[in-house]
Amino acid sequence: MGQPHPPFRFAKSRRLTRGIRRWATAAAGALALTGGLVAVGPQASAAGLTQVTGFGSNPGNLSMYAYAPQALPAGAPLVVALHGCTQNASDYYAHSGWPTFADRYGFALVLPQTSSANNANSCFNWFEPGDSARGQGEALSIKQMVDKAVAQYGSDSRRVYITGLSAGAGMTANMLAAYPDVFAGGSIGSGLPASCATSVSAAYTCMYSPPDKSPAQWGALVRSAAPAGTTSWPRVAIWQGTADTTVQPANATELRDQWTDVWGIGQTPSRTRSLTGGTTLSEYDDASGEPAVQVYSVSGMAHGLAVDPGSGPEQCGSTGTYYLDTICSSYHTARFWGLDGAGQEPGPGSLPAPTGLAVASTADTRVSLSWNAVPGAASYEVYRAGTKVGSTASTAYTDTGLATGTAYGYTVAAVDASGAVGAVSASVTATTTGYTPTCHTASNYDHTVAGRAYQSGGSTYATGSGQAMGLWNTFTTHTLKQTAPGYYVVADSGCSA
Numbered sequence: 001m002g003q004p005h006p007p008f009r010f011a012k013s014r015r016l017t018r019g020i021r022r023w024a025t026a027a028a029g030a031l032a033l034t035g036g037l038v039a040v041g042p043q044a045s046a047a048g049l050t051q052v053t054g055f056g057s058n059p060g061n062l063s064m065y066a067y068a069p070q071a072l073p074a075g076a077p078l079v080v081a082l083h084g085c086t087q088n089a090s091d092y093y094a095h096s097g098w099p100t101f102a103d104r105y106g107f108a109l110v111l112p113q114t115s116s117a118n119n120a121n122s123c124f125n126w127f128e129p130g131d132s133a134r135g136q137g138e139a140l141s142i143k144q145m146v147d148k149a150v151a152q153y154g155s156d157s158r159r160v161y162i163t164g165l166s167a168g169a170g171m172t173a174n175m176l177a178a179y180p181d182v183f184a185g186g187s188i189g190s191g192l193p194a195s196c197a198t199s200v201s202a203a204y205t206c207m208y209s210p211p212d213k214s215p216a217q218w219g220a221l222v223r224s225a226a227p228a229g230t231t232s233w234p235r236v237a238i239w240q241g242t243a244d245t246t247v248q249p250a251n252a253t254e255l256r257d258q259w260t261d262v263w264g265i266g267q268t269p270s271r272t273r274s275l276t277g278g279t280t281l282s283e284y285d286d287a288s289g290e291p292a293v294q295v296y297s298v299s300g301m302a303h304g305l306a307v308d309p310g311s312g313p314e315q316c317g318s319t320g321t322y323y324l325d326t327i328c329s330s331y332h333t334a335r336f337w338g339l340d341g342a343g344q345e346p347g348p349g350s351l352p353a354p355t356g357l358a359v360a361s362t363a364d365t366r367v368s369l370s371w372n373a374v375p376g377a378a379s380y381e382v383y384r385a386g387t388k389v390g391s392t393a394s395t396a397y398t399d400t401g402l403a404t405g406t407a408y409g410y411t412v413a414a415v416d417a418s419g420a421v422g423a424v425s426a427s428v429t430a431t432t433t434g435y436t437p438t439c440h441t442a443s444n445y446d447h448t449v450a451g452r453a454y455q456s457g458g459s460t461y462a463t464g465s466g467q468a469m470g471l472w473n474t475f476t477t478h479t480l481k482q483t484a485p486g487y488y489v490v491a492d493s494g495c496s497a
Contacts, residue, residue, distance in 0.1 A: 056147070059136065061115075064111075074154030079110070080110045080183075082164030086121055096316075105339045126174055127197040127202065136451055140486070154425075157427065163333060166189070237296065242300060247303060256295050265293075270285040278299035278300060294336055351374055351423065364434040373395050379392065406432050411427045439481050441477065479491045
């Protein structure tokens with residue numbers, strides 16, 4: 001967000017009339033002026049930040065930037081950081097303080113970047129189901145960046161985290177809900193609950209007057225966005241200023257309700273303590289007594305990311321537009337995730353990562369893998385999208401019961417005789433063969449909510465094919481045929497699965 005009004009999304013479709021484009025451009029300019037925003041020029045890479053290309057099909061039309069400290073060992077964590085509106089990857093890298101802790105604690109950073117081609121104010125489209133649901137649009141592009149970084153830097157796929165500011169925080173919440181098998185933790189800075197909005201008009205409501213749902217209702221939105229049967233959830237930090245007039249502080253309460261319900265814990269803090277910068281920290285423990293959800297309430301802070309410039313061990317970042325001098329949120333978030341070596345996530349064992357992981361064969365519902373033996377390994381653990389799916393004493397494994405025509409990412413780790421799990425291998429992607437088409441008849445509104453279509457400028461378009469479907473409402477009905485994962489075509493004349 002990073003502005004007093006929600007972002008508009010129009011450039012995703014090129015079917016808008018020239019007059020509407022002129023109106024949209026003018027409206028976006030007015031919004032920027034009323035928010036006191038500075039126009040963002042061509043992005044220049046900050047020192048150490050490099051652009052990475054070839055990270056996948058990139059259906060969300062995003063750019064990938066990354067930073068890795070020198071001599072970063074295999075099996076190190078990975079942090080994904082999402083900028084706010086009118087910002088870019090270089091801006092977030094320069095101000096947020098994350099590079100400081102990447103160097104100090106040893107982990108890689110990925111900074112996805114959107115642009116005005118996706119959203120007039122360069123916001124991540126957190127309120128568009130076609131961009132924020134699993135396997136679609138910008139959400140899938142970010143997931144592909146994770147896969148690329150894990151392979152490129154040898155990152156531990158079990159220790160991948162995501163954070164964001166404003167619109168980036170809204171997208172962070174949706175990514176945590178859609179990909180709990182990918183992210184071990186998240187941090188939502190001046191953001192909103194997952195699936196709070198599925199349209200521009202709903203975005204206004206969420207930002208200024210969030211729906212007062214019960215914890216169970218909020219939690220259900222996360223569970224419905226996640227893969228069926230998910231039982232393991234990311235640990236979530238929530239940062240909110242009490243004087244934020246862009247994203248009302250009530251959003252932090254709804255976020256707390258959402259994620260404590262997902263974890264199956266109550267909404268009464270296990271403990272509360274005071275930190276620097278007028279910050280109050282409330283922690284909510286899981287069944288083992290470890291914090292699963294944290295809420296940081298920063299007294300008097302407006303809309304933005306909390307930073308604390310200086311050279312002290314708990315200080316970080318630099319001030320700027322929407323980077324506010326209060327407390328170093330990146331430091332406390334990194335410690336919450338255990339990136340300093342003192343958190344909940346165990347580090348890898350002494351065994352090195354297996355090499356030579358390859359796809360031996362694929363079929364419609366199975367994938368067979370092979371890899372090189374690791375000296376001293378008693379067994380191996382196999383991970384699909386960061387979640388353990390099996391163990392084997394051999395250097396081969398077959399994963400079964402998969403969906404047809406679907407891409408899956410795999411990594412492998414060796415286990416020694418004491419049970420200690422070693423470093424995780426580079427990832428490999430396997431795509432099952434075949435695809436079973438499905439047919440869906442519903443209103444344009446329901447298609448959009450389900451992610452089969454997206455709306456832009458009041459009109460509806462089929463996800464994937466981009467075919468026009470008419471006005472976005474509950475009265476216009478179409479039949480859509482899914483012909484491939486994330487790809488739908490209009491099939492009103494007849495649809496056979």
